Amino acid sequence: MKKILSILIILFVSCSLFSCSDVIEIDVKDGVSQLTVDALVNNKKETQTIKLTLTQGYFDNSPVKPALGAVVFVFDQDSVSYQFKDLKNNGIYTYDAKVNPLNKIGKQYLLYVNYGGEEYISASKLNRVPKIDSIAYEVDKRPIKPDNGPQEGFQPQFYANDIVGEGDCYWIKSAKNSKYFSKANEISVAYDAGFSQGSKTDGLLFILPIRTSVGRELFSDRDTLKVDLYSITQEQFYYLQLVQQVSQAGSLFSTPLSNIPSNIINRNEKSTKKAIGLFGMSAVSSMETIIDKSKAKPKK
Known part of the structure; x- marks a missing residue:
């Protein structure tokens, strides 16, 4: 009896989910140009x-x-x-x-x-912005062949220290063979030397995920890498974070578009x-x- 009851409940839920087939027409009008x-x-x-x-x-x-x-x-x-x-x-x-x-x-x-x-x-x-001390790279191999770039090559990272004094924010940009990684989902920002306020990274070496963010794909021998470290305001930091979050929206639990x-x-x-x-x-x-x-x- 319990088994039959369970089957009936499943059927009822399934019907309620898939029977909503009413077409809703939305009149989309052009807004005021800004x-x-x-x-x-x-x-x-x-x-x-x-x-x-x-x-x-x-x-x-x-x-x-x-x-x-x-x-x-x-x-x-x-x-x-x-x-x-x-x-x-x-x-x-x-x-x-x-x-x-x-x-x-x-x-x-x-x-x-x-x-x-x-x-x-x-x-x-x-x-203010700190100087980049150096750029290093190590041999690496990706488990799955990527859409862009080689599967085997070199993973680069830059070395720099956040300036002492809490609240400095940065935008890290990089270019491979003079072509910048410029997509919204490739934005890399830092609050002091970490990801966010309260990370207690003031005055420290930038954390590893930020340092390696300059290598969005593996590099090959004789490729050129340019790293730019931009000082930004906290206002810009949160703006760029939001741009990055919106660009990655799409899954069930993504940040709602706004x-x-x-x-x-x-x-x-x-x-x-x-x-x-x-x-x-x-x-x-x-x-x-x-x-x-x-x-x-x-x-x-």
């Missing part, structure tokens, strides 16, 4: 860029539209202005920083964008026009090496 600001500026003596585009409807597969005709400035804490100009009329506003770089460590910087009769502002601090918060503010609080994106300042420490199999360490 200004998108991609303004990650660093202290290098090279051309700095700020990209302005416009959002478009979910089902609009046309190329992203640039935001043309904007007035773009960055001001430092000492009231020095740096004008970014759209020289190619493509929504990419540039400033040649070879002569006068934005490199005042510890100073605040303000972004100002005037577009479509609206004024948008944002602030960010240019924080709008990523922006630090771009419309000066007119009563305006219905908003902007999305991020403004951030970074100091950069870099090191580059060529993989030499004769210098590789054996796998531990």
Whole structure:
């Protein structure tokens, strides 16, 4: 009797799960187009860029539209202005920083964008960054052949110490043969020398998973590896963490998809026009090496 009862319960649950076949039609309308600001500026003596585009409807597969005709400035804490100009009329506003770089460590910087009769502002601090001491690599083999890169090769890692004083945040970028690992799920950030606040890694060597994050795939002999260590604000740290989490969404227990918060503010609080994106300042420490199999360490 108990066995029959169990079977009936299973059948009832199965029917209730698979009988929900009503079609729900959702009327998806295009929302209001918003200004998108991609303004990650660093202290290098090279051309700095700020990209302005416009959002478009979910089902609009046309190329992203640039935001043309904007007035773009960055001001430092000492009231020095740096004008970014759209020289190619493509929504990419540039400033040649070879002569006068934005490199005042510890100073605040303000972004100002005037577009479509609206004024948008944002602030960010240019924080300190440690030097990269060295890059090493060891012989390694992946158990399963990856989609990209070799199955056998060299796993690299960089060595650097977090600066003493809690709260420093970093973005670690790397490039293999001049091509950066730039996908959202390849973002690597650090809080002090660890993954998060409270990890008690202030002033220490970056932990192993962060050091080896520069090798998203194995390297081969004579490949080049470049490692860039960017200082970022805590605001940028949490922004990039959220971008990474959203990019990995898809499983049953993933972080629910949501709008990523922006630090771009419309000066007119009563305006219905908003902007999305991020403004951030970074100091950069870099090191580059060529993989030499004769210098590789054996796998531990």
